[in-house]
Amino acid sequence: MTEDERDTSAGPPMTRGERIRAAARTLRTPRTASWVAKETEVSVKTAQKYLDQLVEDNVLRTVEQGEQTLYCVDQLMATYREVATLQREHSRQDLTSGLESMRAKVSDWKQSYDVESPGELRASIADVDDADESETRQDIASEWEHLLDRITIVRAALNEYDWATERDSISV
Structure with a gap:
């Protein structure tokens, strides 16, 4: 070289x-x-x-x-690869637990801030005078959006878990 x-x-x-x-x-x-x-x-x-x-x-x-x-x-192919990686590296129970944990976080944020979406949480910043609280809400809104993406991918991995693991097995 x-x-x-x-x-x-x-x-x-x-x-x-x-x-x-x-x-x-x-x-x-x-x-x-x-x-x-x-x-x-x-x-x-x-x-x-x-x-x-x-x-x-x-x-x-x-x-x-x-x-x-x-x-x-290529987001579609990247998502397929990510779903396959989740299916190969985690058990169904691990994926289910992770999904429950993410949903619980989202539910807690909805209840704590009395909002239904990350956009509503960002909009609520207008009602806050404290800079630290404003930054906290921005951070949570970003994490919430990330979790919504993760939830979708983990659900896809769980939906096709049996089908994928059956096809992924190697016969010797």
Whole structure:
């Protein structure tokens, strides 16, 4: 491997491909190959090569905007992979307990703040004079939104738990 293929910054050196793959996995907002190239300090041609490989591997997807091709994380495939990981790494009971715990937190927040959603909790900040309480409500609203996403994924893992574990077993 040549010197210019290695990242010489602190930490373990990364190849150009590793830098592009690492950056690509964080693309929540669609970006061009030239944007990724600039962020990872590679040529546009090199970025395009690795980004296209990630599209073929169902890690990224493309979006056409005018004459530009934009790349972003394939959320559907990322969710499928996350559901499969949960099913492989946790028992049905662990997933059920986790789901109950998340739902209990959400229920406690609804009751404590007399609101039905993270948006309502954020709106309630207008009624609070204390900066610490305002920050607490913002933090809880963010965590609540995160838990709502997690609840959906854990439910999907539980819904198809038997089907997935049956197909995931390896016969010897």
